[in-house]
Amino acid sequence: MAKKEKVALDGLEKFNRISHPTNILFNLLFVIFSLTCIIPVLLVLAISVTSEQAINKFGYHLIPQAFSVEGYAFLMKQGTMIARAFGVSLLVTVVGTVLGVLLTTAMGYAMSRPNYKLKGLLTWIVFIPMVFNGGLVSTYFVVGSLLGLKNTLGALIFPLAVSSFNVVICKTFFKQTVPDSLIESAKIDGAGQFTIFFRIVLPISLPLLATIGLFLTFAYWNDWYQSMLYIDQAGLKSLQALLNDIMSDIAAMSSQIANLGAEGAAIAANMPAESARMAIVVIVVFPIACAYPYFQKYFISGLTVGAVKG
Amino acid sequence: MSKTSNPTGKVHKKRWDRDDTELSILALPTTVWYILFSFLPMVGIIIAFKDYKIQGSFVESMIRSEWCGFDNFMFLFRSNDIWIILRNTLGYNLLFIVLGIVLPVAATLMITMLHGKRLAKAYQTAMFMPYFLSWVVAAALVWAFLSTDKGLINMLFFADDHQQWYMKPEIWPYLLTFLNVWKGLGYGMVVYLATVTGIDRSLYEAAVIDGASIWQQVKSITLPLMKSVIIMMFIMAVGRIFYSDFGLFYQVPRQSATLNPVVQTLDVYVYNMLKLGTTSMASAAAFVQSVAGCITILAANALVRKIDPDSAMI
The missing domain is CATH 1.10.3720.10 (MetI-like)
Structure with missing residues (x-):
């Protein structure tokens, strides 16, 4: 009985659908917007794994001209x-x-x-x-x-x-x-x-x-x-605050490292500033990007309860 | 405190009892938090009427600083910047309020009509992501596109003629509006989608049997049932019309002085003045924000109550 009802409803839904061309148009719009949301993150990821030389020569690109993890290696090292x-x-x-x-x-x-x-x-x-x-x-x-x-x-x-x-x-x-x-x-x-x-x-x-x-x-x-x-x-700055400093002044990173002593000064002199900076963005974003799809439903339920009576 | 009337007819306890004591102890830490972090600053707002000079601790400075009436406000409104800043704040907010309702509602209606439900879910997940990024991160993403000597836009489209995007005030109103939509659309969709999926399917079945087109169904079923959520989002947005998304206006333009006339809003102004130590202007501007914000939210609510009492929030 329940199954029969379901079938009847599906039939109705099928009948009540938007036309195929409209569906394709809507899908296209959503694909474009979804890409606008994802591409910036991919761009930053790409920059973070591009070698410093390639960045200086070719600028930022979605596909690394020369692959390198020196940005991350640098962050690990210091x-x-x-x-x-x-x-x-x-x-x-x-x-x-x-x-x-x-x-x-x-x-x-x-x-x-x-x-x-x-x-x-x-x-x-x-x-x-x-x-x-x-x-x-x-x-x-x-x-x-x-x-x-x-x-x-x-x-x-x-x-x-x-x-x-x-x-x-x-x-x-x-x-x-x-x-x-x-x-x-x-x-x-x-x-x-x-x-x-x-x-x-x-x-x-x-x-x-x-x-x-x-x-x-x-x-x-x-x-x-x-x-x-x-x-x-x-010493009390969070990752976001650090990123804030580094984005507003790329020299902030080298000066902070240089403060760590003579060895620090040597590291600062030949650091891969561009890729390291974007590597920090990736480190900040990575936990969130991985976590939020799984937790989405809790967000949704929270927003919904909140919306019932504000 | 005793003898509360009880319209439900239940037997009401009349005296303060153990339950009340225990619940009060449970609520005490949060109450203390509210007093310290919410109500003390409300009292501190009188700083706007003082010629504030730092003399020892905050309380000492407050007591020793002289009253100056409305001098701070005169000072503030005589500056040329403030009118441009007010124009920016209100202008962007009005635009954001309209777009922040129309676009998410449209996107919600569209996504519920898609044939592939799995695709719809994927779009939703992708579009929700910007909401979870901080403005510091978003500013870094924008920088990756717009930086003059390395930015992707210049690399791809202006290879021979690098444009200084952070020096072009004319593009920034569009860019900031786009970013506002980019970050908020997924969130708005979630809120509205919850309402749409909660609508009883039988309403649509009846409508289809009566021969209603999809657009007619949207117009006579979906939109009317979304009304109260839309109004609530509207009231909340109107109540913040003197505030702005600080990160959007402060972080993304990277404090480029050339852009100031088109990107500076009250929040940014208050922050900059505060950091410069110009407390008088900052406190007057902050006072205007708080009071005007309070008035607008109550007014918006009163207006809604008049038109449609069920949708009023307060």
């Missing part, structure tokens, strides 16, 4: 700077994501409890920043000076940890998917709200944790703005 920046990025991303997920879900859970007395107050606390904020100047002085986070990893971690958008997603999710009866019965069994939250609510909300966690992971990994505002010390 190690410390890239390794440190990678470490900062990784640490900030991991710590920030864990902290952010805990702060966001705890708030969302408290707001989702129908009988909680301060629910109204918390809703205002979350809502007001959605329509009003202190602006860059005031935020800059508060975070950098009043809270004393300038030139600390805290400046990279704390400001991005919570967003009202994510809190609202959590609240909506808990309201819709965690049955009241489950929480009531846990309470009858003598569980407090902490036990309920950490032992019952969070374990059954894994899709939500994945969504919020991924939003945060990408936000932290991609962040360069906080670094630009609050970080001056070379």
